[in-house]
Amino acid sequence: MKFALQFHQTSPQQLEICWPDKISPEILQEMLLAKEVITENYGHELRDLRMGYHQMGCVFKDKFDYVQIIDTLLQVITLPKPKWIYQSWTLPVLYEGKDLESMAHILQLSPNEIVDHHCQNNYLLYFYGFLPGFMYLGGLPEILHLPRKKHPDPLIPKGSVAIGGKQTGVYPLDSPGGWHIIGKCPVSLFRPEHAPPVFAQPGDRIAFYPIQKKDYQLIQKDVTKGNFSPTLVI
Amino acid sequence: MKGCQINKIGPINSIQDLGRKGFVEYGVPESGPMDLFAHQSANHLLKNKPTASSLELTLCGANLEFDKTTHMVLTGAPTELFINDSQKEIYKVHQIQAGDRVKINAPQTGQYLYLGIKGGFLTESILGSRSFFKGITSNFFLSKGMVLPYRAYNKPLQSKHAHISSHPSYLNQNTLKVYPGPESKGIDPEVWDDLMSMEFSVGKQQNRMGIQLNETLNISLPEILSAPCYPGTVQLTPSGKLIVLMRDAQVTGGYPRLFQLTSKAISILCQKRTDEKIRFKEVSGQATIPI
Known part of the structure; x- marks a missing residue:
C-alpha cells in the first residue's frame, strides 16, 4: 500500500x-x-x-x-499492484460551442488552438457523478484551465462539451451548468435502456477528435439508428 | 391494459418505488419516495410486495378514475379522501370498482401523500425502477390525461387488515437524528454543541433533490474534491447555508458533508413546510474508525 x-x-x-x-x-x-x-x-x-x-x-x-x-x-493492497487494465475510447466533437470565441479571448488563444489543446490529451475517467453518465475527467492541459462562469446557464443542451475550472466533460443530459461550452458530441453517453447505461468504466481513457458539421449529422443519424458507438482504441 | 386515468393533478408529482440502487456508480441518483415511511406504510397496509410503486403527490390533491377493481390506500400527510363523493379514511384500505372516481384534497398540513393500489402502478421500469427521473423515464411529472396501468385485483377486502394510525407520530416530530458527516471533524466541539441545540427552519428552496434551511451559519469549512453523497447528507455551502440532500440528489458533491440523516429523519423533514422548525440530534455510536 x-x-x-x-x-x-x-x-x-x-x-x-x-x-x-x-x-x-x-x-x-x-x-x-x-x-x-x-x-x-x-x-x-x-x-x-x-x-x-x-x-x-x-x-x-x-x-x-x-x-x-x-x-x-x-x-x-499491500501486495504488488497488478497491471492496470483499461480501455481507451475516442469521441467525435464538433467544436462550434457558443463559448468558444469568448473563451479564446480570455485565454488569449485562437479557437483552433483551444481545439488542438483539447484534442491532444488522453483524459482519465475518475468516476461518474453530477448527472447520470457525467464523466469526471482528469488531464485537462493547464493552458485551458478557466474558472466556471459566475452565472450558470439555465440550460446546457445534451451532448455539450465544456470546460470548467481544471476539468472538461460532456453533458449527457440537458442540465443547468456553469461550464464554458466549446463544442458538441453526437454520441449518447448515457443510454438508460442499456445495461450498463454507459460505455466507459472508471480507469478508462477518453480522447476527443474534431469533426465537421456534415460528419456530425451523419454520426447523429447513425446514433439514432443505434449504429454508432464511440471508437475503442486497441 | 388501460388503467387509472388522471383527471386533475398538480405540477410536480410522480410515480415512486424503492428507487435505483445498482446504478449510482454511473451517476444515476437513487430516487424513491420522499417520505419512504409513508410509501412503505401504503404497501404494508395493502399487503403488497415492498417493491410495488405508489403515486406521490406534492402539496396538492388529485382526481382519478379507475377502470378495474382493486384496493387502494392513501398515506402520508393528513388530508381528505373521497370515493364517488363519499368521504373515506386515510391509512385504511378501500375497495375500488371499475368506474370509481377518487378525489384527494390537498394536504392540510405536511407536504407529501402516497396513493397505493394492490400490486402498484405498472408504469415503465428503467434501470430497475419505476421512479420518475428526467433523462431516465420518458415522463418525469404526472399530468392530466395520463393513464397509469395496473392489474385488476378481484378479491374482496379482508376484514382484518394491518393497522397503522391515521396520524403517525413522526408527522409531529421535529427532531432529526443525524450521524456526524465525514467533514464534521473540522468543527470545534463547542460549535458542534451549538449546532445540536440550535433551531433551524425549512427554506423556500426545496424539491426532490434537496431542501435548503433558512439560517446562515457563521462557520466555514474548505470545499472538498467531489465526494460521495446520499439522500440525507447535509452539506455546508460556502455562504453558510445548510442544504439537506433528498431522494433525487446527485451521487457526488463538492460541499463539505456535516451530517447524515437517518431514513426516518428524511421522512420527518420532507413533510415540513417552508418556515417550519426542526432540530438536529446526534446519534452516538459511530465515529472515525481508529486503525
Whole structure:
C-alpha cells in the first residue's frame, strides 16, 4: 500500500474509505483495486459503492463488520499492484460551442488552438457523478484551465462539451451548468435502456477528435439508428 | 391494459418505488419516495410486495378514475379522501370498482401523500425502477390525461387488515437524528454543541433533490474534491447555508458533508413546510474508525 488510508463510519450501514486529499491516477488505481476487493469479498452484503476523487463510499445492506473489511482491504493492497487494465475510447466533437470565441479571448488563444489543446490529451475517467453518465475527467492541459462562469446557464443542451475550472466533460443530459461550452458530441453517453447505461468504466481513457458539421449529422443519424458507438482504441 | 386515468393533478408529482440502487456508480441518483415511511406504510397496509410503486403527490390533491377493481390506500400527510363523493379514511384500505372516481384534497398540513393500489402502478421500469427521473423515464411529472396501468385485483377486502394510525407520530416530530458527516471533524466541539441545540427552519428552496434551511451559519469549512453523497447528507455551502440532500440528489458533491440523516429523519423533514422548525440530534455510536 502506497497511501495512508482513513476510515469513517458515517452510519451503521455506511463506510467511507479516504485516500489522501488530491486528484492522482495512482490513487484512482488503488481505489479501483479496493473496489474490486470489496465487491468480490462482500458483494452480497453490499448495497452500493460510489466513488469521488479520493473517497469511496460503501453502503451495506445491514450492519457490517468493519474490522474484517478493513483487514481484508489492507492485506490485499499491500501486495504488488497488478497491471492496470483499461480501455481507451475516442469521441467525435464538433467544436462550434457558443463559448468558444469568448473563451479564446480570455485565454488569449485562437479557437483552433483551444481545439488542438483539447484534442491532444488522453483524459482519465475518475468516476461518474453530477448527472447520470457525467464523466469526471482528469488531464485537462493547464493552458485551458478557466474558472466556471459566475452565472450558470439555465440550460446546457445534451451532448455539450465544456470546460470548467481544471476539468472538461460532456453533458449527457440537458442540465443547468456553469461550464464554458466549446463544442458538441453526437454520441449518447448515457443510454438508460442499456445495461450498463454507459460505455466507459472508471480507469478508462477518453480522447476527443474534431469533426465537421456534415460528419456530425451523419454520426447523429447513425446514433439514432443505434449504429454508432464511440471508437475503442486497441 | 388501460388503467387509472388522471383527471386533475398538480405540477410536480410522480410515480415512486424503492428507487435505483445498482446504478449510482454511473451517476444515476437513487430516487424513491420522499417520505419512504409513508410509501412503505401504503404497501404494508395493502399487503403488497415492498417493491410495488405508489403515486406521490406534492402539496396538492388529485382526481382519478379507475377502470378495474382493486384496493387502494392513501398515506402520508393528513388530508381528505373521497370515493364517488363519499368521504373515506386515510391509512385504511378501500375497495375500488371499475368506474370509481377518487378525489384527494390537498394536504392540510405536511407536504407529501402516497396513493397505493394492490400490486402498484405498472408504469415503465428503467434501470430497475419505476421512479420518475428526467433523462431516465420518458415522463418525469404526472399530468392530466395520463393513464397509469395496473392489474385488476378481484378479491374482496379482508376484514382484518394491518393497522397503522391515521396520524403517525413522526408527522409531529421535529427532531432529526443525524450521524456526524465525514467533514464534521473540522468543527470545534463547542460549535458542534451549538449546532445540536440550535433551531433551524425549512427554506423556500426545496424539491426532490434537496431542501435548503433558512439560517446562515457563521462557520466555514474548505470545499472538498467531489465526494460521495446520499439522500440525507447535509452539506455546508460556502455562504453558510445548510442544504439537506433528498431522494433525487446527485451521487457526488463538492460541499463539505456535516451530517447524515437517518431514513426516518428524511421522512420527518420532507413533510415540513417552508418556515417550519426542526432540530438536529446526534446519534452516538459511530465515529472515525481508529486503525
